[in-house]
Amino acid sequence: MNKSVVADVYGGLGNQLFQYAMARNLADRLGGELYLDLSWFGISGEELVSANVTPRKFQLNFFETRFRNLTDEVRRRYSDYFGLYRKLLGRMGVPQKVTRFYEKKLFEFQKLPNTKKSEILLVGGYWQNLGYIDEDISVLRRDLKLKREYRGPVDLLLKDDSAKNALGIHIRKGDYVSNREVGQIHGICSEEYFINALRVFEKAKDIKTIHIFSDDPEFVPDFLRNRRERIVKVSSFGLSDVQEFELMRNFPNLILSNSSYSWWAGFANENPVAKVVAPVPWFDAYPVESTRLIPSYWTRVAKNA
Numbered sequence: 408m409n410k411s412v413v414a415d416v417y418g419g420l421g422n423q424l425f426q427y428a429m430a431r432n433l434a435d436r437l438g439g440e441l442y443l444d445l446s447w448f449g450i451s452g453e454e455l456v457s458a459n460v461t462p463r464k465f466q467l468n469f470f471e472t473r474f475r476n477l478t479d480e481v482r483r484r485y486s487d488y489f490g491l492y493r494k495l496l497g498r499m500g501v502p503q504k505v506t507r508f509y510e511k512k513l514f515e516f517q518k519l520p521n522t523k524k525s526e527i528l529l530v531g532g533y534w535q536n537l538g539y540i541d542e543d544i545s546v547l548r549r550d551l552k553l554k555r556e557y558r559g560p561v562d563l564l565l566k567d568d569s570a571k572n573a574l575g576i577h578i579r580k581g582d583y584v585s586n587r588e589v590g591q592i593h594g595i596c597s598e599e600y601f602i603n604a605l606r607v608f609e610k611a612k613d614i615k616t617i618h619i620f621s622d623d624p625e626f627v628p629d630f631l632r633n634r635r636e637r638i639v640k641v642s643s644f645g646l647s648d649v650q651e652f653e654l655m656r657n658f659p660n661l662i663l664s665n666s667s668y669s670w671w672a673g674f675a676n677e678n679p680v681a682k683v684v685a686p687v688p689w690f691d692a693y694p695v696e697s698t699r700l701i702p703s704y705w706t707r708v709a710k711n712a
Contacts, residue, residue, distance in 0.1 A: 409437070409438050409439040409440070410437045410438070410439040410522060410525060410526060410527065410528055411434075411439050411440045411441075411442060411481065411526065411527045411528070412430050412433050412434040412437065412439055412440070412441050412442070412527075412528045412530060413442045413443075413444055413477060413481065413527060413528070413529050413530070414426055414427070414429070414430035414441065414442070414443055414444065414529075414530045414531070415444050415447070415529075415530070415531035415532075416443045416444065416445055416447065416448075416465065416467070417447035417448070417463075418447075418463055418533075419461070419463045419667070419668065420463075420466045420467075420648065420649070420652065420667075420668055420671075421666060421667025421668035421669075421670060421671055422533060422667055423465070423466060423467050424467070424551070424667070424671045424675075425533060425534045425535050425539075425667060425671075426532075426533070426534060427443075427467055427472060427474070427550075428534070428539070428540045428541070428547060429530065429532075429534035429539040429540065430443070430474075430530055431472075431473065431474070431541075431547075431550065432539065432540060432541040433519070433528065433530065435541070435546075437522070437528070440475060441473065441474045441475065442474065442475050442476070442477040442478070442481055443467070443474045443475070443476060443477060444477045445465055445476060445477070448463070448464070448465045466648065466649055469553060469554060469557055469649040470550065470551050470552060470553055470554060470649070471549060471550055471551070471552045471553075471554060472550050472551070473550060481527075504524070504525055504526040504527065505525060505526070505527045505528075505529065506520055506521075506522050506525040506527070506528050506529070507529045508520060508528060508529065508530045508531075509529075509530070509531045509532055510531065510532025510533060510534060513533060513535070513693060514535055514536055514693060514699050514700065515536070516536045516538035516539070516699070535667065535700055536699050536700065537698075537699060537700065537702065538699075544674070544675065547674075547675050548675050548677065551656070551671070551675045552653075553649060553650065553652075553653040557647070557649065557650060557653075558650075558653070560644065560645075560646055560650060561646070561650050561653045561654050561657075564644065564654060565654070565657055571659060572612070572613055572614055572615040572616070573614070573615065573616045573617075573618055573658060573659070573660065574608055574612070574614045574616070574617045574618070574636075574658070574660040574661070574662065575617075575618045575620055575641075575655050575658035575660065575661045575662070575672075576601065576604075576617060576618070576619055576620065576631075576661075576662045577620045577621070577655065577661070577662065577663055577664045577666060577668070577669035577672070578596075578601075578619060578620070578621040578623070578626065578628065578664055579595075579596070579621075579622065579664035579665065579666040579668070579669070594665065594688075594690065594691030594692075594710060594711070596664050596665060596686050596710050597710065597711050598628065598629070598630050599709075599711070600686050600708055600709065600710050600711070601628065601630055601662065602630050603708050603709070604662040604684040604706075604708045605630075605662070607682075607684055607706055607708070608660055608662075608682070608684075612660060612682065614636055614660065615636060615637065616636055616637045616638075616639055617631060617634070617636045617637070617638050617639070618639045618640075618641050618658070619631070619638065619639065619640050619641060619642075620641050620651060620655050620669070621640075621641075621642070624640070624642035625640075625642070627640065641654065641655075652668065652671070652672060655669065655672035656671070656672040656673075656675055656676050656677060657676070657677045657678070658672075658676075658678075658681070659676075659678045659680070659681050659682065660681070660682050661673050661676070661681065661682070661683045661684070662684045663683065663684065663685045663686065664686065665685075665686050665689050665690065665710060670685070670700075673685065673705065674702065682706070683702075683704075683705045683706070684705065684706045684707075684708055685701050685705045685706070685707060685708070686707075686708060686709070686710035687701065687707045687708070687709060687710060688710060689701070689710075
C-alpha cells in the first residue's frame with residue numbers, strides 16, 4: 408500500500424531544504440506521494456515578528472523539487488484521526504491510518520515508527536542530521552537544480568572559465584546580528600575562522616578570485632582587503648536569493664558560515680570534488696557532534712579560533 412507523507416515546512420531556504428530532503432527520502436522509500444503543508448507561510452509578518460521569529464518566503468518551488476501542496480482533501484483524510492475520535496478508534500482496536508513523526512530533540516536521529524498499517528505519515532521538525540538524507544546525493548542534486556526559467560543569469564556567470572579558480576565565501580549576518588536570541592543560539596563565525604579557512608586554500612589551490620555571498624550586500628570584511636585575489640561582491644550581479652544559491656552550489660571551492668543555506672550549497676554541490684570548509688561547532692547553544700551534520704570529507708575549522 409502506497410503511503411502519503413505530509414511534511415510541515417517553515418523557516419528560510421536552508422531549513423526548507425532540510426525538511427524537503429528528509430520528507431522526500433521518506434516518500435521515495437515508502438513509494439508514496441509527498442505533500443508539503445505550507446500553512447506557516449500564511450502567518451502574517453507582524454505575528455511572526457511579535458513571536459521573535461524572522462518572516463520567510465517559501466522558495467522550494469523555484470527548484471526541480473517533487474512535491475504537491477497539501478490540499479483540503481488530504482487534510483480531511485487525516486484530521487478526523489486526531490482528538491477524541493482518534494483515541495476512541497485506538498481503544499476499539501481499529502488500525503490507525505495516520506502516524507505522526509515529530510522531531511523530539513534537535514540534531515538527534517530518530518528511528519522511524521512502524522507505519523505498516525498507516526496510510527498517511529505526518530512529519531515535522533528541522534531534521535538537521537545526515538541520517539535523514541538519502542545517501543544517493545545525485546537524487547538531491549537533481550531535485551535542487553534551479554528551474555530553467557530562472558537560470559539565465561546564473562548560466563552566463565558559470566560560463567566564465569575563471570570560475571574554476573574561484574573561491575566562494577558565505578558571510579551570514581542578518582538575524583544572527585539583529586536578533587540577540589538568534590545570535591546566541593547560532594553564534595557568529597569569527598574573523599579568525601575565515602582567515603584560517605582561507606589558509607586551507609592558500610596551501611592547496613591557485614585561487615584567482617574570491618566571491619562574497621552575504622545577506623549584507625555592501626559588506627566587505629577587513630580580512631579580505633588588500634589581498635592579491637580579485638574580490639567580487641555577488642550582490643553586484645543583481646541575482647535573487649535562489650539564483651545566488653544556485654551560483655554558490657556550483658563553486659568548486661567554498662568557505663561556509665554556520666548557515667543551513669550555505670550548508671546546502673556545499674552538500675548539494677555540482678562539483679563531485681568540491682573543496683568545502685565548514686565551521687565547528689555549528690551552533691553555540693547546542694553541543695552537536697560534528698559528524699551528525701558535517702560530512703567527513705569537508706574540512707573543519709574552529710568557528711571561534
